[in-house]
Amino acid sequence: MFSNIALRAVLKSSVGALRESAAIPRTCCSALLSGTRFSGASGSFALPAPVRHYARTARKKVAGPESQLSDLPPTMLKLDYTAVPLAQTTDDVVKRLLSLELASHSEKLALKKEQLIAKVQRDESDRDSMEVKVAILTARIRNFQEHLHKHHKDKANKRRMLMAIDKRKKWLKKLRLERYDAFESVCQHLGITYTFPPEYYRRVTRRWLAKKALCIKVFEEVQKKKKAEKLKLKQSTEAAKTQTASP
Template sequence: MLRRLTTSIIPSRGVKQLVNIKWVRPEYVPAYKQERSGDLEALPKIPTNAVPEVYALTDELKDAPESVKKIFSVEHLGKKEYNALVKKELINRVRRHQYDDNTAETRIARITGHIRCLQDTMEKFPRNVKAKQTVQELIDKRKKLLKFLRQYDYKKFEWLLEKLNLEYKAHPETYYKLSRKESLRKLTEMHCEDIRRNKLADYRNLLESQQGPFLKQKLEALKFIKSEQIELQLPVTVSEQDIKKVEEQLEDWRIKDEIKQQARKKKRNILLD
């Protein structure tokens, strides 16, 4: 009872009482989502009248009428044939030659096609546990292959990411549990860093505003010293180069100051509008 009374009378001192920071738990994103997997595009656009390779190579279908070809097209076939066309389209982007089926880039392209087909399935059926496990395993397998390719052939790694429209997201080096205390500590550090940066910017602006009058006084002082030394027939310690240097600095400050004044006027006009 006494402890409760003392804590209510004497507030505890700390950052939490000085800085008003609100912590919100981040939204959970499943591993199969494009934000975490690194896929920057969905399924490639395949025309509905496309015919799978198994049927396209037959001589009977070449001479068949359009109605028969339409029956064997992607529009009337199942999901399995459509997924095969998706994988083939991605493999054709990166394959070296016609019989290239087992290099690192073709394997990554095949896995990417499978991943994107499963991602489309998960969007329609988010409770499909088997598809969820499979797509997570494939994403981890693709990360290992990308890590291998990045280590041994970086140029091809960059080229592959561009062709397949991928973003490499490696496994984190350290795993830590998300907690409210740790997040508040990081938010407090970010808040203090913003305060420090703003104070430094204000101090820099103050010094820059005082630079102009200081350069004017310096220029007048140098000219006065030179003229006095010439009149008194003393050795001249102020050269013409020193005076020109100060004049150039003063001119640069005037140009920067005019630009800042114009920017402030535009900002003020925008706020008034």
């Protein structure tokens, strides 16, 4: 019974609202859309101004680092055809097919590696020296950096890049200790900035600080004890010398 009474009350209120909305003149549509107040039979009310959804502006692309392959001219022949004399005198269409204009990224990277190796190798047959290994790792690291700038969520290539950086650090450290002049020339020709690693890598925590303070305190106490023992031994030796010197 109570549910029927509530249902009838809701229906009456909705019918009244529809009648009041029908009584609004059409001339007030512009006023309603502009957000102005309107006074009708049931009182005055105001509608909010319509929200205009404009198109979102295009985001500006962030300019990344310059590619290491940008200095390779497109007319240069691929690595496999540079030593072929017939490739220099062939037709223009064939020469274009053999040039870097239609080459893949891996072919361009291989040519860039050879250019970096030629800058630092000791002689023409040198392929296993530390300078050559540093040049190969440098080309690989820069290629990973360009890739990660576009695909920053590629965790696998990021891990490979960090492993290559650590390996290059080891080779540069070894080269710096053995042949410092070669180390300087490699850094200059390849554009590498060598930074010294920090002296200590351990993370500072409260536990580590407390343990360090305890170790320092123990060390000082041990040094005091050793100093007292040395002084006692010195006094005993001096007393023994005085006893032997006296008649």
